[in-house]
Amino acid sequence: MQTLQTAISFIIIFGSLVFFHELGHLYFAKRAGILCREFAIGMGPKVFTFKRTETIYTIRLLPIGGYVRMAGEDPETVELKPGYRVGLVFNQDDAVQKIILNNKEKYSDIRIIEVESADLEHDLTIKGYEEGEEEVLKSFPIHPEAVTVEDGNETQIAPYSRQFASKSLGHRTMTIFAGPMMNFVLAFVIFLLIGLLQGVGVDEPRLGELTKDGTAISSGLKKGDQIQSIDGNEVSSWMDVQESIQKSPGKEIEFVVERDGQTKEIPVTPQEVDREGQKMGVIGVYPPVEKSPVKAIKYGFTETYLWTKQIFVLLGKLVTGQFTIDALSGPVGIYKSTEEVAKSGIFYLMKWAGVLSINLGIMNLLPIPALDGGRLLFFLVEALRGKPIDRQKEGLVHFIGFALLMLLMIVVTWNDIQRFFLN
Numbered sequence: 525m526q527t528l529q530t531a532i533s534f535i536i537i538f539g540s541l542v543f544f545h546e547l548g549h550l551y552f553a554k555r556a557g558i559l560c561r562e563f564a565i566g567m568g569p570k571v572f573t574f575k576r577t578e579t580i581y582t583i584r585l586l587p588i589g590g591y592v593r594m595a596g597e598d599p600e601t602v603e604l605k606p607g608y609r610v611g612l613v614f615n616q617d618d619a620v621q622k623i624i625l626n627n628k629e630k631y632s633d634i635r636i637i638e639v640e641s642a643d644l645e646h647d648l649t650i651k652g653y654e655e656g657e658e659e660v661l662k663s664f665p666i667h668p669e670a671v672t673v674e675d676g677n678e679t680q681i682a683p684y685s686r687q688f689a690s691k692s693l694g695h696r697t698m699t700i701f702a703g704p705m706m707n708f709v710l711a712f713v714i715f716l717l718i719g720l721l722q723g724v725g726v727d728e729p730r731l732g733e734l735t736k737d738g739t740a741i742s743s744g745l746k747k748g749d750q751i752q753s754i755d756g757n758e759v760s761s762w763m764d765v766q767e768s769i770q771k772s773p774g775k776e777i778e779f780v781v782e783r784d785g786q787t788k789e790i791p792v793t794p795q796e797v798d799r800e801g802q803k804m805g806v807i808g809v810y811p812p813v814e815k816s817p818v819k820a821i822k823y824g825f826t827e828t829y830l831w832t833k834q835i836f837v838l839l840g841k842l843v844t845g846q847f848t849i850d851a852l853s854g855p856v857g858i859y860k861s862t863e864e865v866a867k868s869g870i871f872y873l874m875k876w877a878g879v880l881s882i883n884l885g886i887m888n889l890l891p892i893p894a895l896d897g898g899r900l901l902f903f904l905v906e907a908l909r910g911k912p913i914d915r916q917k918e919g920l921v922h923f924i925g926f927a928l929l930m931l932l933m934i935v936v937t938w939n940d941i942q943r944f945f946l947n
């Protein structure tokens with residue numbers, strides 16, 4: 525049951541983070557008029573797919589990211605060379621609606637031509653000699669939303685005006701930046717929901733909700749208990765309570781609490797858990813809370829800011845060598861961490877999702893080739909020099925960056941497997 529719960533939690537969290545990240549790219553790409561061919565969650569073989577208007581929506585097997593495939597980012601695959609024989613299907617305005625590349629015998633209402641020249645990006649015309657009239661060169665207009673058909677599969681053409689590169693620097697920048705931006709928005713929404721549903725923590729030495737399987741409830745503590753001291757040390761805030769519990773994993777400590785005007789002494793043994801490689805104690809209790817929409821909004825902004833700051837601090841330590849590769853986690857490490865967090869309840873799981881969303885946003889903004897931050901860096905260079913960098917050179921840089929990232933992913937994943945399953 526725990527394994528199933530962890531798997532469901534991981535799929536929901538991973539899917540949500542990638543979905544909203546890619547949704548940011550998709551939304552602003554479509555607003556800019558870019559043809560988006562595919563919206564994918566995951567990588568590798570397709571598990572589920574459907575098409576709506578111009579875009580194919582897919583869920584893929586491997587949980588290592590996602591993408592929005594925009595026209596013009598990759599070379600257009602269809603090239604109609606002189607001498608090709610193709611079939612043309614026209615719409616009611618006598619513009620070419622479909623270009624049949626093979627299996628033409630399956631179509632009854634088509635006109636066969638031998639191609640002389642074709643421009644599917646700028647002029648949107650195809651010239652050729654129609655079957656039965658080989659002496660006359662004809663020119664046919666192509667509809668901007670025409671499709672090519674090969675082996676029964678339709679692919680919409682991409683006029684240059686619908687391609688990524690044709691858009692202004694501002695539109696391209698916003699389209700790429702929108703992915704990480706949506707991760708920060710998602711984190712804020714998650715923290716806001718926590719504030720609305722659970723309430724916002726109050727820094728008082730008072731017990732909030734108790735989990736059903738925690739040592740707090742089994743030891744006799746109750747919601748609303750006012751804590752006076754723990755193990756003989758007076759406490760005056762929730763931070764004091766939390767610190768006393770966390771530093772005593774597996775060790776019995778004595779709570780002195782006030783309940784209904786009476787003082788009670790209650791021994792409690794915190795359960796030992798592993799959080800990011802550190803052993804700490806938990807007793808299954810939430811801090812005292814207050815429910816207020818205004819405080820929830822403030823909590824959403826505050827938590828987003830504080831976790832953003834904390835992740836940048838950790839990144840700084842990683843860059844300066846204060847952290848090793850063990851500080852990095854791939855899908856396996858995130859799955860195992862999700863398993864641990866899920867044991868603490870839905871609100872801890874929601875908070876974990878918010879932290880991961882911020883982490884994904886920050887990672888994608890780093891100026892590393894193949895990531896959003898790397899592409900934004902090329903846009904900055906373009907703005908400074910007044911013209912874009914050669915697309916082939918930029919593509920090579922991103923390809924090398926992607927290969928190195930995949931190598932790093934393999935190393936981190938193998939490291940996770942060794943840490944969690946082979947030791």
